[in-house]
Amino acid sequence: xxxxxxxxxxxxxxxxxxxxxxxxxxxxxxxxxxxxxxxxxxxxxxxxxxxxxxxxxxxxxxxxxxxxxxxxxxxxxxxxxxxxxxxxxxxxxxxxxxxxxxxxxxxxxxxxxxxxxxxxxxxxxxxxxxxxxxxxxxxxxxxxxxxxxxxxxxxxxxxxxxxxxxxxxxxxxxxxxxxxxxxxxxxxxxxxxxxxxxxxxxxxxxxxxxxxxxxxxxxxxxxxxxxxxxxxxxxxxxxxxxxxxxxxxxxxxxxxxxxxxxxxxxxxxxxxxxxxxxxxxxxxxxxxxxxxxxxxxxxxxxxxxxxxxxxxxxxxxxxxxxxxxxxxxxxxxxxxxxxxxxxxxxxxxxxxxxxxxxxxxxxxxxxxxxxxxxxxxxxxxxxxxxxxxxxxxxxxxxxxxxxxxxxxxxxxxxxxxxxxxxxxxxxxxxxxxxxxxxxxxxxxxxxxxxxxxxxxxxx
Amino acid sequence: xxxxxxxxxxxxxxxxxxxxxxxxxxxxxxxxxxxxxxxxxxxxxxxxxxxxxxxxxxxxxxxxxxxxxxxxxxxxxxxxxxxxxxxxxxxxxxxxxxxxxxxxxxxxxxxxxxxxxxxxxxxxxxxxxxxxxxxxxxxxxxxxxxxxxxxxxxxxxxxxxxxxxxxxxxxxxxxxxxxxxxxxxxxxxxxxxxxxxxxxxxxxxxxxxxxxxxxxxxxxxxxxxxxxxxxxxxxxxxxxxxxxxxxxxxxxxxxxxxxxxxxxxxxxxxxxxxxxxxxxxxxxxxxxxxxxxxxxxxxxxxxxxxxxxxxxxxxxxxxxxxxxxxxxxxxxxxxxxxxxxxxxxxxxxxxxxxxxxxxxxxxxxxxxxxxxxxxxxxxxxxxxxxxxxxxxxxxxxxxxxxxxxxxxxxxxxxxxxxxxxxxxxxxxxxxxxxxxxxxxxxxxxxxxx
Numbered sequence: 001x002x003x004x005x006x007x008x009x010x011x012x013x014x015x016x017x018x019x020x021x022x023x024x025x026x027x028x029x030x031x032x033x034x035x036x037x038x039x040x041x042x043x044x045x046x047x048x049x050x051x052x053x054x055x056x057x058x059x060x061x062x063x064x065x066x067x068x069x070x071x072x073x074x075x076x077x078x079x080x081x082x083x084x085x086x087x088x089x090x091x092x093x094x095x096x097x098x099x100x101x102x103x104x105x106x107x108x109x110x111x112x113x114x115x116x117x118x119x120x121x122x123x124x125x126x127x128x129x130x131x132x133x134x135x136x137x138x139x140x141x142x143x144x145x146x147x148x149x150x151x152x153x154x155x156x157x158x159x160x161x162x163x164x165x166x167x168x169x170x171x172x173x174x175x176x177x178x179x180x181x182x183x184x185x186x187x188x189x190x191x192x193x194x195x196x197x198x199x200x201x202x203x204x205x206x207x208x209x210x211x212x213x214x215x216x217x218x219x220x221x222x223x224x225x226x227x228x229x230x231x232x233x234x235x236x237x238x239x240x241x242x243x244x245x246x247x248x249x250x251x252x253x254x255x256x257x258x259x260x261x262x263x264x265x266x267x268x269x270x271x272x273x274x275x276x277x278x279x280x281x282x283x284x285x286x287x288x289x290x291x292x293x294x295x296x297x298x299x300x301x302x303x304x305x306x307x308x309x310x311x312x313x314x315x316x317x318x319x320x321x322x323x324x325x326x327x328x329x330x331x332x333x334x335x336x337x338x339x340x341x342x343x344x345x346x347x348x349x350x351x352x353x354x355x356x357x358x359x360x361x362x363x364x365x366x367x368x369x370x371x372x373x374x375x376x377x378x379x380x381x382x383x384x385x386x387x388x389x390x391x392x393x394x395x396x397x398x399x400x401x402x403x404x405x406x407x408x409x410x411x412x413x414x415x416x417x418x419x420x421x422x423x424x425x426x427x428x429x430x431x432x433x434x435x436x437x438x439x440x441x442x443x444x445x446x447x448x449x450x451x452x453x454x455x456x457x458x459x
Numbered sequence: 460x461x462x463x464x465x466x467x468x469x470x471x472x473x474x475x476x477x478x479x480x481x482x483x484x485x486x487x488x489x490x491x492x493x494x495x496x497x498x499x500x501x502x503x504x505x506x507x508x509x510x511x512x513x514x515x516x517x518x519x520x521x522x523x524x525x526x527x528x529x530x531x532x533x534x535x536x537x538x539x540x541x542x543x544x545x546x547x548x549x550x551x552x553x554x555x556x557x558x559x560x561x562x563x564x565x566x567x568x569x570x571x572x573x574x575x576x577x578x579x580x581x582x583x584x585x586x587x588x589x590x591x592x593x594x595x596x597x598x599x600x601x602x603x604x605x606x607x608x609x610x611x612x613x614x615x616x617x618x619x620x621x622x623x624x625x626x627x628x629x630x631x632x633x634x635x636x637x638x639x640x641x642x643x644x645x646x647x648x649x650x651x652x653x654x655x656x657x658x659x660x661x662x663x664x665x666x667x668x669x670x671x672x673x674x675x676x677x678x679x680x681x682x683x684x685x686x687x688x689x690x691x692x693x694x695x696x697x698x699x700x701x702x703x704x705x706x707x708x709x710x711x712x713x714x715x716x717x718x719x720x721x722x723x724x725x726x727x728x729x730x731x732x733x734x735x736x737x738x739x740x741x742x743x744x745x746x747x748x749x750x751x752x753x754x755x756x757x758x759x760x761x762x763x764x765x766x767x768x769x770x771x772x773x774x775x776x777x778x779x780x781x782x783x784x785x786x787x788x789x790x791x792x793x794x795x796x797x798x799x800x801x802x803x804x805x806x807x808x809x810x811x812x813x814x815x816x817x818x819x820x821x822x823x824x825x826x827x828x829x830x831x832x833x834x835x836x837x838x839x840x841x842x843x844x845x846x847x848x849x850x851x852x853x854x855x856x857x858x859x860x861x862x863x864x865x866x867x868x869x870x871x872x873x874x875x876x877x878x879x880x881x882x883x884x885x886x887x888x889x890x891x892x893x894x895x896x897x898x899x900x901x902x903x904x905x906x907x908x
Binding site for chain 2: 123124126127130179184185288289291292306307308309310311312314315316318319320323324327339340344347348350351353354355356360396400401402403404405422426429433
């Protein structure tokens, strides 16, 4: 029923260049080589903390965990004495790498896809790696009730976009509720966009209901067609409704932006009525007010550690939100929604120990394993276990400490960030910059001011 | 395939209701501090900041001041004793870069925002009269151990006057440490781009040639110079008249009189500047006008460290957590800037740079600076003693020393760690309850079935 997706542009380009690119790829070790990390404190996240432990990364996977492991021939050995290894951080809410965030013209834009607008060269990918992040969920913005399709991505900086998309991640879609959808803070500005239905939370419920009524009928028409042996004229394909049918069938996860308890409760009621699950409530700053209802529905929630008061619907946000949700049995994560904050999610997780008394493992799970579950990649990443992808970071100190920084970040066993290498290359890069600036001098022009982009549709 | 595009102008009708909704929510979340008395925190680790740590000792607070501190300081009779076993006593932190109390909800609730006056020259706009002492930001900020703040207005060329407050009190006068602590100036920037909107009252958005822009900038700088010189002349006329009543009585002018303490170098002028050329220009301007400059923002101050050291101009850093401004900057360029300033011998403080709601993240900002090269001891000073010294209150605030104001935070761990919890808090010698809007809501909902 799901059509073959169009090849993303990057893949199409790749096909055209096939011989050279493939040859280049063949030269690169597909597995990321073999690395033995020696004598670290290993925070497995799911199976406790292991002292003086070695970790063998081989074939892109975590091949062995133990003490005094033998380095296979050709392995790179990293002495991590006094250092900490944790799984790569997973950020369930990001807009990094997106050349476009909102297709906000309509109230239902389920047909658009973030995978079509990924910019793999975004420098913030590298900066996030330097914060120990390896997987992010790139979401459409919150301009409309039903937004576009997400992209779960591994931060393989320097690679083609298609190579960064996480294979096997459960596809998702962005929904949004509340203030941003009404666009009141923008339509009120002179020269801002015109009002667009819905402008109230009442209208948002109606848009959802209407969309799922249409999706249900669309599904029924295909079911009938197939039951009849797929003879005759097939129903007309509808790119808007196909993703919603996948939601009804449990094949696509709903990631729904919301702030106030009441608006999130509305969505859960609509979902229950139509028989689908909301995978995550995004932001969910008032999730703590309806924690039992969220748990009963089975939704997860991805929130900020302590951001609040930046707009009216964030005024009752509290830093105890995550802890209350965890204690109510809600699968909870901390996200950044920001290319800046993503660099220090470890500190955000640490706040949950202070606000709400989570254990350190519980706090670490909110930026690792729980995110893997929310994105449907828990068999691949999110914890340090034999057989999982070798997505790990080596930290200079316990990663919940503000005094810690990242030494190395691996994805699929491959080294994508190395602080020592970064430091060593700085002088040469500064020299190169100077040369370029000198060469550019005569033709140099002032850059125009950047256009103003209100941030309310991001968070 | 637009389904509907209704264009109801009902929006305008809704707006008046927003302030009412917000008004109902604001305030009353900050429980009042207890009375001043005699307190002894006994058997705690003490980090005075101004001197070596004391592994186990006693801090005595009396009449709002620190009465004694030491390994064997005696507990006075009648003192309320706090068992400090396993705890650490630090001086309260000072966020010298915030607008706390001036802005409650910056987006979508303009009636809660008093951070800027209209117009470009507002020396007489005083944060002292704009701060809402009931702001919920106050309660959640102090419980992490931030006991006092510099709250400043923004916008225009002369934004107004910042006020130095402690975070315990029902009214601003009760909280006040220095009512008019500094003048806030943002010089119009040279050149296009690279900056915030409207910085220095400068109309970047205006479509004009670079020449037009330069002319407008020159006009604003000339206006600023004229106003500062007028203020000096104004006070000279008043001084002369005070000595000789036979002279014509000079007129009263609230705008010029507001500037007098600054042109007379009795109080510092905060210059908002991030880029190296803007920092140099601010220092040059302050020299020309004989002001006492402090750089605020200071993102690229490390690039002009030797210059700032030579001129002895301090910096209130607010960009530590900012993303690098250039694509090819080192990823940690802003994390590492405090360590570079320290190495250059520049006086600086680390500030939150936040309007208010997230000022409570100040300690983790200092911690990040330490993760990237600043010593732990200097990171702590950068949020306690150094901002106090830069703002001229180092004799009263910023460290645990006998005679200083008793702003103390007692924690179960390192003050700058995000995991650390506050156990006791004293502001001006008054015990402060650790409740806030956030603990209230937590208590109300955490066990809701």
